Amino acid sequence: MRFTVNGMEHDVKSPPLASLLHELREELHVTSPKAGCEQGGCGACTVFVDGEPRRACLLPLAAVDGATITTVEGLGTPDELSPVQAAFEQHYAAQCGFCTAGFLIAATALVQRQPDASRDDVLEALSGHVCRCTGYVKIVSAVEAALRGDAQPEEVEPSFEPEEAEVLIPGSPA
Amino acid sequence: MVLAGGTILMPELNYGRLRPERVLLLQEAGLTGIHRDGSSLTIAAMTTLADLEDAPEPLATTARSVADHEIRAQATLGGNLCAPPGGERPRGDLQAALIALGASVRSVGKDGERTEAVEDFLAGGTDDRLVLEVGLEEPRRAGHASLRRPHTHSYTILAVCAAETSGGVRVGVTGAGLTGIRARSVEQALAGGASPEDAAPKVLDDAKPQDDALASAWYRERMLPVLVRRALDDLEGGQ
Amino acid sequence: MKAVGARLPRYDGVAHVTGRTTYVDDVRVPGTLSVKALRSPHHHAGITRLDTQKAEAIPGVYAIVTHADVPKNVYGHLEALGIPADEPLLAEDDVRYKGQPIAAVAAVDDDTAREAVEAIEIEYEERPSFFDVRKALDDDWPTIHQWGAVYPHFGPYNHRRVRKGDVERAFDQADTIVEGVYRPQAIEHCPIEPQTALVVPEANGRLTIHSCTQAMYFSMGVVAAHLEWPLNKLKFVGGTVGGGFGGKVDTATETICALLAIKSKRPVKWRWTREEEFLASSTRAPWHIEIADAVTSDGWILGRRTLTLHDSGAYARFSPYGLTKHAFHHTGAYTIPNVHFDGFVIFTNRVPTTAMRGFGVTSVSFAVETHMNRIAEVLGIDPLQIRLKNANRIGDTTANRVVLKDPSTVPVVLAAADRVGYDLPPEYRSMTSERRTGDLLPEHLAGQLGSEDGGDG
Numbered sequence: 001m002r003f004t005v006n007g008m009e010h011d012v013k014s015p016p017l018a019s020l021l022h023e024l025r026e027e028l029h030v031t032s033p034k035a036g037c038e039q040g041g042c043g044a045c046t047v048f049v050d051g052e053p054r055r056a057c058l059l060p061l062a063a064v065d066g067a068t069i070t071t072v073e074g075l076g077t078p079d080e081l082s083p084v085q086a087a088f089e090q091h092y093a094a095q096c097g098f099c100t101a102g103f104l105i106a107a108t109a110l111v112q113r114q115p116d117a118s119r120d121d122v123l124e125a126l127s128g129h130v131c132r133c134t135g136y137v138k139i140v141s142a143v144e145a146a147l148r149g150d151a152q153p154e155e156v157e158p159s160f161e162p163e164e165a166e167v168l169i170p171g172s173p174a
Numbered sequence: 175m176v177l178a179g180g181t182i183l184m185p186e187l188n189y190g191r192l193r194p195e196r197v198l199l200l201q202e203a204g205l206t207g208i209h210r211d212g213s214s215l216t217i218a219a220m221t222t223l224a225d226l227e228d229a230p231e232p233l234a235t236t237a238r239s240v241a242d243h244e245i246r247a248q249a250t251l252g253g254n255l256c257a258p259p260g261g262e263r264p265r266g267d268l269q270a271a272l273i274a275l276g277a278s279v280r281s282v283g284k285d286g287e288r289t290e291a292v293e294d295f296l297a298g299g300t301d302d303r304l305v306l307e308v309g310l311e312e313p314r315r316a317g318h319a320s321l322r323r324p325h326t327h328s329y330t331i332l333a334v335c336a337a338e339t340s341g342g343v344r345v346g347v348t349g350a351g352l353t354g355i356r357a358r359s360v361e362q363a364l365a366g367g368a369s370p371e372d373a374a375p376k377v378l379d380d381a382k383p384q385d386d387a388l389a390s391a392w393y394r395e396r397m398l399p400v401l402v403r404r405a406l407d408d409l410e411g412g413q
Numbered sequence: 414m415k416a417v418g419a420r421l422p423r424y425d426g427v428a429h430v431t432g433r434t435t436y437v438d439d440v441r442v443p444g445t446l447s448v449k450a451l452r453s454p455h456h457h458a459g460i461t462r463l464d465t466q467k468a469e470a471i472p473g474v475y476a477i478v479t480h481a482d483v484p485k486n487v488y489g490h491l492e493a494l495g496i497p498a499d500e501p502l503l504a505e506d507d508v509r510y511k512g513q514p515i516a517a518v519a520a521v522d523d524d525t526a527r528e529a530v531e532a533i534e535i536e537y538e539e540r541p542s543f544f545d546v547r548k549a550l551d552d553d554w555p556t557i558h559q560w561g562a563v564y565p566h567f568g569p570y571n572h573r574r575v576r577k578g579d580v581e582r583a584f585d586q587a588d589t590i591v592e593g594v595y596r597p598q599a600i601e602h603c604p605i606e607p608q609t610a611l612v613v614p615e616a617n618g619r620l621t622i623h624s625c626t627q628a629m630y631f632s633m634g635v636v637a638a639h640l641e642w643p644l645n646k647l648k649f650v651g652g653t654v655g656g657g658f659g660g661k662v663d664t665a666t667e668t669i670c671a672l673l674a675i676k677s678k679r680p681v682k683w684r685w686t687r688e689e690e691f692l693a694s695s696t697r698a699p700w701h702i703e704i705a706d707a708v709t710s711d712g713w714i715l716g717r718r719t720l721t722l723h724d725s726g727a728y729a730r731f732s733p734y735g736l737t738k739h740a741f742h743h744t745g746a747y748t749i750p751n752v753h754f755d756g757f758v759i760f761t762n763r764v765p766t767t768a769m770r771g772f773g774v775t776s777v778s779f780a781v782e783t784h785m786n787r788i789a790e791v792l793g794i795d796p797l798q799i800r801l802k803n804a805n806r807i808g809d810t811t812a813n814r815v816v817l818k819d820p821s822t823v824p825v826v827l828a829a830a831d832r833v834g835y836d837l838p839p840e841y842r843s844m845t846s847e848r849r850t851g852d853l854l855p856e857h858l859a860g861q862l863g864s865e866d867g868g869d870g
Contacts (some may be wrong), residue, residue: 017197026749031439032432035654037687039185044605046244053244058184060177062199072432081179089422096437097429098605098655106244127328132656133258133461156778190527319576 001065005030006039006074012061020043021056021063024071032072032101036130043129047071051107073103075078075108084108084143089110091142095133109145117147176200177353178220178253181245182265194202194401205252205306213312214405219252219305224269226251230283231316232335236271239320241328243317252305255295263329269296269354270346277310293356305384313337317409319350319401323389331389332397334405336378345405350381352396357381360402371408375399434653437609437623438684445611446519447675448683449526453508453515456542456762457557460507460535462632463516468532469671473521476677477529480505482755483672484641488630488663488736491731497566499559499763502639502668502730502839503515508537508766509727512693518727519673519681542762543668546701546722549759557727557760562665564725573733573740577750578861580707583716586857587707595704595780599724599865600697602769606655607685609693610666614673620674621648624667627657635664636671639783659674659768663695664686698732698766699724700776704784707751712794715857716751717741721777725758726765732758735773742774744812745781746822747803750861752812800826801841808848808862820846820864 001012005028013027013096024030024047034139036044038057045056048070076082081089084107094100103126110117110125117125122143146149175194176232177183205220208229218298223246226237257266272292277293281288281303295303320333324405332349334357343364345357347364357380363373383394428434465477480486480503489498494870504515516533520526548554549562558563565571584590611623626632631650637644654661667682673681685694701722707715707815721739725732736756741756771778805811805820823846830837849858 004595017194019184021189025438029434029441034436034605035438035684036607037741038188039687040245042605043242043244049375054248055181055244056181058188058245058248060180060184063180063201067258078427078431078433079550081427083432088430089426092423092424092426094423094429096604096606096654096656097425097434100429101432104432125243127243131606132602132658148662156278161293189688190524193524 003064003067003069005069007070011066015062016062017060019057019128020049020059020061020069020134023061025071030071030073032069032164034098034101036098036102041108041130042099043102044099046129048074048105049107053105053173055172060081067091082108083149083151084111084146087142087146088139089137090151093139094141099131099133103131103139107139107146110143111146117144119144122147140150178221179248180253180259181241181249181410182253200250200252200373216307216309216310217251218307219255220246220251221251222229223249223251224255226260226268229311230273230275230310232337233271233310233316234316236333236335239322239330239333241265246254251308255292255308256300256303257306258355259296263289263310264331264349264386264388266353267330267333267348270276270333270348271311271335272308273346273354274316274337274344275310276337276339276341276344277308277311279308280306291410292354296353302340311339313339315364315409317405317407319404319408321389321401329388332383332394332401334398336409338409343409345377345402347377347398347402350377350394352385355380357402360406365407370403370410374403374406377402417663430625436460436606436653436655437611437625438606438682440611440612440658442613442680445680445682446521446677447517447523447526448517448615448670448681449530450514450518450669450689451516451530451535453504453511453537455537455538456511456537457507458508458537459540459554460504461538462533462534462536463515467534468518468529468727471520471525471529471532472523474518475679476519476673476681476847477516478669478672478676479503479516481533482498482643482676483639483668485639488635488638490635491734493673494734495566496729496731496733500730504505504870507540510762512521512689512764513727514669514693517534517669517673517676517683519679531559536650542661544761544763546724546759546761547723549757550760553809557724557762560760562760564729564760567733568664573736573739573758574755574756575743575752575812577814578716578821579715580718580751580753583707583751583857584705584718587715587790589708590705590709591791592703592705593780593784593786595700595776595783597700597702597703597776597779599699599763599766600769602656602658602660602694602696603690604654604656604658604660607687608661608666608689609682609684610670611680611682611863612667612670613679613680614674615648619646619648620671621650622667622671623650623652625654625657625661626651626667627659627661628669629655631662632664636668639668640675641670646800658770659772660694663767667866672819695726695730695765695767697772698726698735699763700780702776702780705742706749706784706788708788708792710792712788712799712802713790713855714747714788715855716747717744717753717758719752719754721754721756723756723758724761724763724766726763728760728765729767730767731759731772732766734743738773739777741813742777743781745778745785746805746820747785747800747863748779748805748809748861749803749812750858754812786831795837797835797837797839799824801844802853804844806846806849806853809858810861822846 004162009107034044040055205218209216223237281301301350316337335346359376359379383391518529526836613621703720707720
């Protein structure tokens with residue numbers, strides 16, 4: 001079996017029923033997709049398979065023979081972030097970062113297939129991804145910004161300049 | 175072991191709970207396509223749930239409600255029909271929709287090929303059958319109601335599908351038994367002239383809700399007649 | 414303070430969005446073995462037989478460890494805080510929660526490790542299990558823990574106590590007693606990154622331990638204590654934690670991996686499955702909190718009785734510490750001059766509980782705030798007015814005998830009311846934190862004001 005990962009062809013080393021996630025992480029050392037649950041429930045293993053977002057932990061290698069796989073490593077680099085990556089970075093859409101790769105793939109897929117997606121469409125497209133750190137708000141903001149073609153966040157926070165902050169407690173050091 | 179989409183079996187393989195000696199992979203088996211002939215549809219077993227999002231109601235809404243975008247793109251009609259009973263949460267959401275549509279299943283197995291109603295297929299045990307395709311007729315009207323609570327994420331606690339075809343009105347239920355069930359008592363009451371309000375409580379004659387990780391039997395027993403009522407109201411108001 | 418309010422990029426932001434952040438499971442060392450554990454299937458049982466011989470003979474199995482391999486099997490994580498040791502790293506005579514680790518295997522791959530776990534011969538003698546903390550002080554509560562039903566080392570007491578003033582008198586003088594029971598439940602931390610450790614034996618006899626711990630030096634101390642090794646033989650490599658929230662302090666994987674690395678002389682990695690996370694990882698504790706307040710019909714809280722039952726699970730871990738923090742906050746942001754607080758740490762057969770964001774305090778905060786609303790409802794008084802009236806002020810003495818110098822209850826409540834457009838009458842709108850006088854200093858509060866120069870009251 002052979003497949004292409006981020007533009008490079010590889011012979012598949014693991015047995016046919018091993019998961020794509022296992023092959024990517026353990027044999028090819030492509031570690032952006034994460035083993036969060038190995039049940040398809042958390043979304044952290046999501047990668048592009050022939051241009052569509054899929055759970056790498058649920059795909060046996062036999063099902064991706066000859067396929068074209070793209071992971072976050074293939075979306076952009078630190079010097080050249082993709083628009084979705086830039087939007088995530090600008091909006092603080094990652095805290096611990098462990099779920100981020102999965103969200104990036106799902107978000108990139110949405111922006112490509114539905115450039116006029118509404119907020120509801122965004123929520124639906126991301127609904128298979130769990131994040132325990134961020135509370136999702138900034139992730140959704142980042143995806144909406146990417147849909148607008150704009151990495152920069154709207155001016156929302158902070159709502160006041162430091163000099164304007166009211167001193168709430170007289171005499172306190174702040 | 176037969177592997178269709180893989181969404182149900184791969185976790186078992188990943189966790190080492192299943193170590194099959196031989197596996198039949200259906201990806202290249204040619205079991206794809208939705209064929210229309212007038213108002214009849216034949217849907218091949220490897221059709222994904224994503225491809226069912228434009229199917230006739232209540233199948234479309236049911237398919238759209240399963241899990242999420244990535245899972246729906248991988249999970250198949252055949253796999254969902256044959257889903258082993260879920261101990262922790264209901265499985266096989268499509269079963270109730272297909273029961274309501276009066277769909278038939280063509281399958282092969284040790285005793286050859288057969289075509290039968292979905293509820294009969296389920297009752298016969300799906301372990302040693304390979305689903306080839308499902309046949310159904312576009313309904314005149316359809317209705318759907320389901321219970322979703324935020325903490326259950328993408329799983330269905332309880333859902334009711336209703337449809338009227340040339341065979342009459344049928345009602346299917348997810349989440350009140352080991353598989354999808356047909357609410358014959360409700361159908362009979364309706365056929366006998368009962369209103370949706372009077373027919374709905376009859377569902378408890380057919381359904382035996384269980385406790386599971388998502389909800390208690392107690393809660394399901396109370397909500398099920400309400401959902402049947404809503405599905406029937408949806409049917410009344412619908413096209 | 415130029416950084417405050419400024420928009421600064423996260424130092425790890427670009428690494429996160431390019432998939433380059435390295436977590437423990439991303440570290441590759443050639444020859445690394447996989448680890449799987451034998452875990453108790455019972456909530457409570459004696460272990461009558463444990464034999465790993467057959468499992469050790471399986472090809473591809475490099476090492477198996479049990480309690481016999483641990484130089485110091487029972488080590489208390491908080492011995493330095495006066496909480497004695499009670500929990501074995503690997504179970505010896507009994508198991509007290511479902512999922513408790515008994516043995517661990519290092520093998521060439523996951524399948525072989527699982528096979529070896531299944532081949533370990535073990536016999537259990539099941540015992541009754543108990544989960545209802547309300548029954549802990551009954552005579553027929555069974556012995557789960559060697560210390561009895563509750564943690565007994567709060568000084569001379571078997572509970573954490575706070576006493577101030579005369580609660581009996583307060584209850585006699587009250588116009589109404591308002592009671593409530595609050596039971597916040599257990600929560601799984603459920604970080605997307607499961608517990609993971611990779612331990613590499615070095616040629617010079619040291620161990621390099623890649624850990625997902627939130628507390629590097631703390632975990633280093635735990636491992637060193639179990640191994641009875643000097644700290645300088647351990648090299649901990651931390652890094653980005655894929656979510657911890659308090660659940661990655663327990664040092665759940667490092668020591669067992671260290672033992673396997675020592676025994677097998679190979680690098681070993683243990684990555685918990687999601688099922689192990691839900692089964693065996695520690696959780697936030699369930700709490701049972703009973704509050705009874707003696708109140709006047711015009712909204713003063715004269716006194717409070719509190720009983721807290723803290724479900725520690727099978728072992729103490731950090732529970733006594735959590736309960737102590739909980740006790741400090743049991744009057745909330747309000748001044749209650751007469752208090753009687755009793756808190757018990759109770760041993761049950763659930764998974765041992767641990768820290769989680771706001772350890773000990775979120776439970777009592779939830780209870781206290783809900784109770785304030787209940788008082789407001791019973792008395793027919795606005796819930797913000799109740800809070801402003803009883804709010805901490807300068808000079809008030811807390812139940813822990815701290816004289817307050819700069820409490821922020823009043824300005825914060827007023828600021829919040831202002832932001833949401835909440836209607837308050839002028840005498841409330843003009844309240845401040847200033848030392849109580851006049852109407853804000855009724856008789857029952859007169860004796861509890863501390864001295865103005867900040868001395869201990």
